[in-house]
Amino acid sequence: MITPCWPAPPGVKAVCSTREGGYSEQPYHSLNLGAHVGDNPERVKHNRLQFQQMAAMPSQPVWLEQVHGTRCLTLTHNIAAGVQADACFSRQPGVVCSVMTADCLPLLLCNRAGTEVAAVHAGWRGLCNGIIENTLQLFSQPSDCIAWLGPAISQQAFEVGPEVRDAFIKHAPLATSAFIAGQKGKWLADLYMLARQRLEHCGINAIFGGEFCTYQQSETFFSYRRDGQTGRMASAIWRQ
Template sequence: MSATDTLPVLVPDWPAPARVRALVTTRAGGVSAKPFDTLNLGDHVDDVPAYVAENRRRVAALLPGEPLWLTQVHGTRVADAAIETSGAQADAAIARQARAVCAIMTADCLPVLLCDRAGTVVGAAHAGWRGLCDGVIEATVTAMGQPGETLLAWLGPAIGPAAFEVGDEVRAAFVARDAAAAAAFKPGAQPGKWWAGIYQLARQRLARLGVHAVYGGELCTVSDHERFFSYRRDGRTGRMASLIWLED
């Protein structure tokens, strides 16, 4: 990870082609007041709209163009960042056109960034447990139109396995789709509760698609209060963005 000079962002550490660029914002460097302090990019969390607009302007200044800001609904629809306009309802985006920026907002859910080794297409998926279970990663890879073996994936900051407690219904939903998913759940402190490894679940799904070059997956939003927003930790909070695009 490294930081830019103008905004404290994270840069994925993965062997992506040179024309593939990506970054993840942190909670620092913006103008929002508590509990959205300070670089909240979500326009749906009751932050002051002018603050969100300024925060988005600061992020856009690091990019080759305005990101495609999605209305995320924990679904599996994939948008084309070069065609659709901000506000489109989707939970993933792809781009084949240079300077079209895919953006995913999170505050515990898993952002998955993808590219092909030739640097011809990129994608970003919002993988909360519902979208991950229902196939948002699969939908994104399908939309990218490249064999899994040719893709790289990077798993961004998300709720870690020591913080993500879920009920029987979540575990059952994953296991119903793939019996191997049981390995990603550890018994919780109470009956009917489980500690879920969202990174492990994502790696399983990627492996089934033939995507074995997977990086990241070591950052926990809940435990790192200084850098990350966390809905599980704070309830009312802001959103970070994970962004990916192709240079000219």
């Protein structure tokens, strides 16, 4: 597993899984945490328990039904799996906020006092449409947050159509710098840069992580764009 390297307060714990250390067989080998990708449900159940135990979590992670939207769910207690949202926020100790990814950007947030935490699933649609901004609105002082960017697809591997670039630039002309011209009218998009721009626009300058590539690091991470049928990692954060 990956422990974020960021100056989170002592009472805030965070972790990100890799594809290693679980029970699933190919093409989900091996720590697949996604129950919606066609894997054996019992293996997923064992993997989720393994993840919880390895990270010494105080409770089960909250498993959202992610729909590439912009809803952030406020958690006051653990909820049943399957609630539609692409981010979750909590002030309650012992509640584990989590999101699943396999190329999209997982973003973890906390305030400097360690009293508020959030996990965000930022695919390009959610990122473009305001999932980061919607989540930050729930914090008492959004500009007082620190952020960690977890494993996502890198710019070299993330080819998108011109409509994606146009949508980001329509929101903010600065987004032009996050795209490199590709082949046949396509563009290479930098999810990490796009997320940093949105965070900085919200007044957040303490931004860490962003050094991974799920597509290229095939031994460590699942990648939907690389493999199609594959598993999911999870990024989680909680207050002790």
